Ligand SMILES: Cc1cc2nc3c(=O)[nH]c(=O)nc-3n(C[C@H](O)[C@H](O)[C@H](O)COP(=O)(O)OP(=O)(O)OC[C@H]3O[C@@H](n4cnc5c(N)ncnc54)[C@H](O)[C@@H]3O)c2cc1C
């Protein structure tokens with residue numbers, strides 16, 4: 001029998017991997033997290049930070065987000081850290097014209113039926129919540145329970161709390177193989193040596209497909225690039241989180257888009273202002289492999305839409321652009337749970353543009369699966385084993 | 391050096407906070423930036439990056455030139471958004 005380095009090995013030091021590590025360590029497990037670069041060096045270090053239930057598809061995804069918000073609510077206290085968490089800053093999905101407004105209205109009915117409080121507002125009402133909005137817009141969907149958070153602070157806070165519980169972190173260590181004993185997964189090969197444990201969790205985000213391949217599985221997880229722009233710090237002008245009315249179409253049904261540039265680059269618009277005054281504006285949704293560059297055409301497109309929505313942005317300077325890779329799965333749902341035929345191997349990857357929001361609940365359910373063998377609510381819809389039924 | 395000395399003026403990050411970030415596992419300028427925001431300010435690290443590099447070097451025993459600098463991000467200088475996005479109202 002091999003030596004054992006930990007009860008559980010977690011691959012990937014983004015918000016998902018650190019959340020799972022913390023939740024497992026809280027339940028008494030000895031955890032070893034292995035990260036190729038540094039914590040937050042993947043998508044968690046290059047994204048927005050909305051916790052917005054109204055951008056989730058009504059049904060399982062919405063339910064999961066609402067469950068996640070319940071965990072988020074007490075997290076600052078539990079981790080004993082400031083996460084810049086704003087529970088009820090509210091979210092607006094802003095519509096430029098009647099077509100968008102009708103589309104978003106339809107979706108608002110589904111969200112309401114799913115148990116979420118949302119309201120359709122004319123532009124005059126929307127401007128009472130967000131006075132910076134242009135009066136030329138049509139209106140907005142308003143979700144009072146939308147929030148935001150600081151993903152860096154959350155990831156490092158999870159790490160610190162997990163370390164207090166005895167978890168170990170190996171940065172600059174790349175997983176290169178999955179060690180099996182018969183069917184069972186019992187450890188990982190890395191560029192720094194082999195490590196053994198009773199269970200291995202794949203939390204490698206957009207790289208989760210590569211890790212699964214090492215175990216012999218073909219999970220389709222693709223990097224979906226998103227470009228973002230950061231402004232100089234300015235006085236508070238944006239209070240909620242916002243995105244365009246076509247957000248859901250770009251995310252879930254890009255094939256329905258007619259505008260050529262929007263279709264090619266998946267250009268949409270979202271905006272938030274962080275605690276230090278910087279405004280973060282996005283976004284694109286592009287399949288270009290792991291190419292981290294930002295492009296002038298996309299930056300122009302994003303800023304153009306942003307100024308149409310918030311005219312006073314025209315006089316504010318932007319100081320940085322960057323891009324990140326959403327871990328995209330073809331059915332827009334993360335793979336969460338044990339994998340048939342590989343006892344001890346768990347997937348926790350493929351959160352696309354929802355990984356920050358869903359990190360809190362992902363940590364809890366993976367820990368429940370590994371420690372108790374079942375979860376406090378039905379997670380079947382997210383089971384990785386759905387790939388075998390295709 | 392006193393822990394309270396400000397190293398990144400734009401974000402008001404102190405020497406002590408940078409030492410804590412390195413103790414926390416940061417070995418590159420980006421690593422310090424992600425933990426402290428040093429280098430994320432208006433000047434985008436033009437003023438503080440070299441000092442951060444030196445502090446990492448002295449704490450980790452690397453040569454300053456071997457410490458990975460921050461990832462380069464467009465634009466080089468702050469740009470007014472109206473210039474790029476075209477203010478349709480003008
Ligand atoms: C532009 C943009 C905007 C977004 N906005 C939001 C938002 O508003 N709200 C929201 O909820 N989500 C948002 N997201 C999505 C969110 O950022 C991701 O879903 C989330 O960060 C994924 O976290 P993760 O931990 O799974 O992945 P990551 O943070 O990428 O972590 C995976 C880690 O695995 C490591 N790794 C890879 N290969 C190996 C290996 N072989 N060995 C060891 N380690 C390895 C990587 O280095 C990386 O650190 C956005 C994403 C983008 C790109």
Ligand code: FES
Nearest residue numbers: 398400431435438
């Ligand atoms: S001094 Fe650090 S960003 Fe300007």
